[in-house]
Amino acid sequence: MKEFMLIFRHEDGKKVASPEQIQQWMKETMDWIAGISAQHKFVGGNGLLFDDAKIVGHKGVVTNGPYGDIKETLGGYIIVKADDVNEAVAFAKGCPVLVGDGNTVEVRMLAKGDGLH
Amino acid sequence: MKQDQLIPNLFRTEYSKIVAVLCKHFGVTFIDHAEDIASDSFLKAMQTWPFEGIPEKPTAWLYTVAKNKAFNLLLRRQTYEANVLTAWTDMNDCSITLDLSEDNIQDSQLRMIFAICHPTLPKESQIALALRILCGFGIDEIATAFLTSRDTINKRLSRAKDKFRNANVTLEFPEGNTLITRLDAVLITLYLLFSEGYYSENNERLVNEEFCFEAMRLAHLLTLSNETCRPETNALLALMCFQASRLKARTDHSGALIFYEEQDTTLWDMALIAEGTRYLHEASTGNTVSRYHLEAAIAYWYTRKENAEEKWQNILTLYDQLLTVEYSPIAAMNRTFALAQVKGNATAIVEAEKLKLEENLFYFVLLGELYRPLDGEKAKLHFERALTLAKTQRDRQSIQRKLNGVVAS
Numbered sequence: 001m002k003e004f005m006l007i008f009r010h011e012d013g014k015k016v017a018s019p020e021q022i023q024q025w026m027k028e029t030m031d032w033i034a035g036i037s038a039q040h041k042f043v044g045g046n047g048l049l050f051d052d053a054k055i056v057g058h059k060g061v062v063t064n065g066p067y068g069d070i071k072e073t074l075g076g077y078i079i080v081k082a083d084d085v086n087e088a089v090a091f092a093k094g095c096p097v098l099v100g101d102g103n104t105v106e107v108r109m110l111a112k113g114d115g116l117h
Numbered sequence: 118m119k120q121d122q123l124i125p126n127l128f129r130t131e132y133s134k135i136v137a138v139l140c141k142h143f144g145v146t147f148i149d150h151a152e153d154i155a156s157d158s159f160l161k162a163m164q165t166w167p168f169e170g171i172p173e174k175p176t177a178w179l180y181t182v183a184k185n186k187a188f189n190l191l192l193r194r195q196t197y198e199a200n201v202l203t204a205w206t207d208m209n210d211c212s213i214t215l216d217l218s219e220d221n222i223q224d225s226q227l228r229m230i231f232a233i234c235h236p237t238l239p240k241e242s243q244i245a246l247a248l249r250i251l252c253g254f255g256i257d258e259i260a261t262a263f264l265t266s267r268d269t270i271n272k273r274l275s276r277a278k279d280k281f282r283n284a285n286v287t288l289e290f291p292e293g294n295t296l297i298t299r300l301d302a303v304l305i306t307l308y309l310l311f312s313e314g315y316y317s318e319n320n321e322r323l324v325n326e327e328f329c330f331e332a333m334r335l336a337h338l339l340t341l342s343n344e345t346c347r348p349e350t351n352a353l354l355a356l357m358c359f360q361a362s363r364l365k366a367r368t369d370h371s372g373a374l375i376f377y378e379e380q381d382t383t384l385w386d387m388a389l390i391a392e393g394t395r396y397l398h399e400a401s402t403g404n405t406v407s408r409y410h411l412e413a414a415i416a417y418w419y420t421r422k423e424n425a426e427e428k429w430q431n432i433l434t435l436y437d438q439l440l441t442v443e444y445s446p447i448a449a450m451n452r453t454f455a456l457a458q459v460k461g462n463a464t465a466i467v468e469a470e471k472l473k474l475e476e477n478l479f480y481f482v483l484l485g486e487l488y489r490p491l492d493g494e495k496a497k498l499h500f501e502r503a504l505t506l507a508k509t510q511r512d513r514q515s516i517q518r519k520l521n522g523v524v525a526s
Binding site for chain 2: 016017018019020021022023025026027029030033044045046047048049050051075076078
C-alpha cells in the first residue's frame with residue numbers, strides 16, 4: 001500500500017471566517033478525517049500556523065509571508081494510505097477545504113515507502 | 118479523555134467572552150485587536166484540533182492561546198502605543214495575567230452590554246454591535262439577517278465603533294440612578310434584538326430563532342447580577358420566554374407564517390412557558406409596573422390554550438393598561454383582536470377602523486378576520502389589500518390561505 005500526502009492550498013489564507021463558520025469547518029474536517037481513520041487509512045496530518053510565518057527567498061532575503069505577492073497559501077496536510085492515486089483522489093474530494101472557492105487539494109505520492117526501496 | 122464532539126456554538130459564545138474580557142482589561146479602544154485575537158485563536162484551533170483531537174478543556178485551551186496572542190501583540194506595539202503600554206506595564210509589574218475566570222467573564226460581558234447599549238449610539242448601531250460583539254455573529258450572518266450586503270454591515274459596524282470610541286464610552290458599571298436609566302436603554306435594545314429574530318418583514322426566513330435565544334441569553338445574564346436583576350428585567354425575560362414558546366408552531370414546513378388562532382398548540386414549548394411563569398413571578402416584586410410587566414402578562418394569557426372568556430377579558434384589560442402606560446398603534450391594533458373575543462366582531466371593527474394603519478399588512482389581515490363571519494365580500498377586500506402589502510413570498514402564502522378560506526365559505 002502506498003502513502004499519499006494531501007496538501008491543502010487556500011486561495012486567500014487571511015480571509016476571516018465567522019466563529020460559526022469556523023465551527024462548521026472544524027466539524028466537517030473532523031468528520032472527514034474520522035471517515036478515513038475508520039478505514040485504517042489515516043497516517044497523520046497537521047495544520048500550518050500563520051503566526052510569524054516567513055518566506056526565505058533568493059540570497060537569504062527573509063520576508064513575512066506567505067502573503068503579499070503569493071496569494072495562495074498552504075493551510076495543512078494529511079497523509080493517507082491508498083492502493084493507488086485514484087483512491088487518494090477520492091479521499092481528497094471529500095476535503096472540506098474545497099468548499100472555499102479557489103481552494104485546492106494537491107495529491108502527491110510519498111517517495112519513501114513507494115514499495116521500490 | 119478527549120471529547121469527540123464540539124460544544125454547540127462554542128466559538129460564537131467564546132468570541133463574545135474573549136472580546137469582553139480583553140476590552141475590560143485594555144479599554145474600548147482595543148476592540149478591533151480584541152476581535153482579531155479571538156478570531157486568530159479560533160483559526161489556531163482549526164489548524165490543530167482536527168489532527169490532535171479536541172482538547173479536554175477546549176475553552177481553557179482557547180483562553181491560553183488568546184492570552185498569548187494578546188501578550189505578543191502588546192509586546193510588538195509597546196513602542197508606539199503609550200496608553201496600551203501603561204496597561205501592559207501594569208500587567209507586567211504586578212504580574213497580573215488576564216483574568217478569564219467565570220466571574221470576570223460575566224462581569225466583563227455585563228459591562229460590555231452597558232457600553233454597547235450606550236444612549237449616545239443610535240439604536241441601529243447598538244443592534245449591529247450587539248449581534249457582532251455580544252453574540253459573536255459573523256458579518257455574513259448579520260448581512261443575511263438584514264437582507265443587505267457585507268459592505269453595508271461592515272460600514273455600519275465601523276461607524277458604530279468610531280462612535281463608540283469617540284463618545285468615550287467606558288466599560289465602567291453605571292451606578293445609582295444612572296443605572297436605572299441605562300438599564301432601561303439596555304432592555305429596549307434587547308427587546309429590539311429579540312423582535313428582529315421573531316418577525317422580519319423583509320426576510321424570507323421568518324424567524325431567526327438564534328437572535329431570539331441570544332436576546333434571552335443576554336437578558337438572563339442581567340438577572341444574574343444583583344444590580345441588574347430588577348423587576349423589569351425579569352418581566353422582559355418572561356415576555357421573551359412566552360413569545361419564544363410558540364416559535365415552533367409559528368411556521369409551516371415551507372416557512373410561511375401560521376397565525377395564532379391556526380397554530381397546533383401541541384407544538385408550544387411548555388418548558389419555556391413554565392420558565393416564563395417563573396420569571397414573571399420574580400418580576401412581581403416592588404411597585405413598578407413597566408410596559409414589560411403588562412406585555413409579559415398579556416403574553417402569558419396568550420399561552421393559555423383554552424379559549425375561555427376569562428382569558429380574553431384579561432388580555433383586554435391588560436391592553437387597556439398598556440396603552441395608558443405606553444401607547445403604540447400596534448398594541449392598539451392587537452387590543453381590537455381581544456376586544457372582538459369579548460364584545461364581538463362588530464364592536465371591534467368600529468374600533469379597528471379608527472386606527473387606519475394603512476401600511477400595515479397585519480392590520481388588513483385583522484380587518485379581514487373580523488369581517489369574515491359578517492361580510493365575506495369585505496373580508497375578501499381586506500385580505501386582498503394585505504396581499505398587496507406583503508413583501509415576502511412567505512407572507513403572501515399565509516394571506517392567500519386566508520383569502521382562499523373566505524372564497525370557499
